[in-house]
Amino acid sequence: MNLVTIAQASAATGVSAKMIRHYESIGLIRAPVRTENRYRHYNEADLHDLGFIRRARDLGFSFEDIRQLLDLWRDKGRSSAEVKAIALRHIKELDDKAAQLAAMSRTLKRLAESCHGDARPDCPILEALDKPAPAGGCCNP
Amino acid sequence: MNLVTIAQASAATGVSAKMIRHYESIGLIRAPVRTENRYRHYNEADLHDLGFIRRARDLGFSFEDIRQLLDLWRDKGRSSAEVKAIALRHIKELDDKAAQLAAMSRTLKRLAESCHGDARPDCPILEALDKPAPAGGCCNP
DNA sequence: GTTGACCTTGCCATGATGGGATACCTATCT
DNA sequence: AGATAGGTATCCCATCATGGCAAGGTCAAC
Numbered sequence: 001m002n003l004v005t006i007a008q009a010s011a012a013t014g015v016s017a018k019m020i021r022h023y024e025s026i027g028l029i030r031a032p033v034r035t036e037n038r039y040r041h042y043n044e045a046d047l048h049d050l051g052f053i054r055r056a057r058d059l060g061f062s063f064e065d066i067r068q069l070l071d072l073w074r075d076k077g078r079s080s081a082e083v084k085a086i087a088l089r090h091i092k093e094l095d096d097k098a099a100q101l102a103a104m105s106r107t108l109k110r111l112a113e114s115c116h117g118d119a120r121p122d123c124p125i126l127e128a129l130d131k132p133a134p135a136g137g138c139c140n141p
Numbered sequence: 142m143n144l145v146t147i148a149q150a151s152a153a154t155g156v157s158a159k160m161i162r163h164y165e166s167i168g169l170i171r172a173p174v175r176t177e178n179r180y181r182h183y184n185e186a187d188l189h190d191l192g193f194i195r196r197a198r199d200l201g202f203s204f205e206d207i208r209q210l211l212d213l214w215r216d217k218g219r220s221s222a223e224v225k226a227i228a229l230r231h232i233k234e235l236d237d238k239a240a241q242l243a244a245m246s247r248t249l250k251r252l253a254e255s256c257h258g259d260a261r262p263d264c265p266i267l268e269a270l271d272k273p274a275p276a277g278g279c280c281n282p
Numbered sequence: 283g284t285t286g287a288c289c290t291t292g293c294c295a296t297g298a299t300g301g302g303a304t305a306c307c308t309a310t311c312t
Numbered sequence: 313a314g315a316t317a318g319g320t321a322t323c324c325c326a327t328c329a330t331g332g333c334a335a336g337g338t339c340a341a342c
Contacts, residue, residue, distance in 0.1 A: 037306080059270075060242065080261055081260065101238055105232050108235070
């Protein structure tokens with residue numbers, strides 16, 4: 001059966017032992033078998049799930065999404081449409097978030113460009129944070 | 142002096158009353174004067190600071206950054222270089238984060254494109270999450 | 283004098299992760 | 313056998329920004 005300890009499972013999957021226990025506590029993975037001394041021992045299927053979770057997390061999926069994806073993976077009669085729907089929704093979230101960050105960056109870059117960045121105290125960045133009404137004719141007419 | 146209650150300060154600045162109290166508790170803003178009944182009352186300078194904070198938060202600055210920006214704003218002998226340095230560092234953080242999200246989105250889009258998205262169970266998205274080694278010749282040679 | 287709207291403090295929750303404390307188990311070295 | 317080292321268990325706390333809820337005080341209007 002090739003049972004491994006939590007540290008070995010961690011090394012094999014790249015998920016910290018701390019997180020492995022956490023996933024168990026929130027029901028994302030099944031509780032593994034315990035030896036007499038109450039140590040957790042993981043089998044191949046457990047390791048697969050942990051790897052699956054890590055790769056999904058690397059793609060930015062939330063635990064709730066991962067829970068569904070894992071369920072779909074286990075369900076051999078799933079429809080790929082369900083998986084794709086989750087992915088497309090997540091892609092939209094990622095893109096929205098990225099666009100938000102890009103907008104902040106753009107605004108800030110514009111301000112930073114017009115800032116001398118020397119010993120003088122006057123600074124358009126502070127002025128922008130200062131102004132009572134950020135809306136106006138300058139940006140979104 | 143035009144003193145206003147916390148709800149009015151909230152309405153005027155767009156910062157929730159909850160957050161205003163929180164900012165006070167972490168020392169981001171000064172404790173306002175209290176009336177006899179212990180109600181907080183904010184003056185013009187307080188409102189300015191709250192507006193400043195909200196605009197800085199809208200640009201994604203952390204509280205620690207905002208603390209420094211507020212200090213710089215109050216210091217009339219500041220050098221704009223200091224402000225610009227904070228802004229440039231933050232711009233880099235924003236861009237890094239956006240790039241990270243974009244990379245996730247790109248990977249996921251590639252997978253989603255090759256997924257039928259119909260009633261059939263086979264799905265490249267699940268396969269990608271499945272595979273033991275995500276590194277390989279397909280992406281980063 | 284009651285109702286409703288506002289204010290106060292304090293605790294808990296999020297999401298994903300890390301840190302630390304304390305205690306137990308096991309293996310190795312002296 | 314005793315000491316030392318290291319892995320494991322559980323539990324609590326912290327992050328960061330924000331919201332919710334509860335219990336109680338205060339004020340104005342009806």
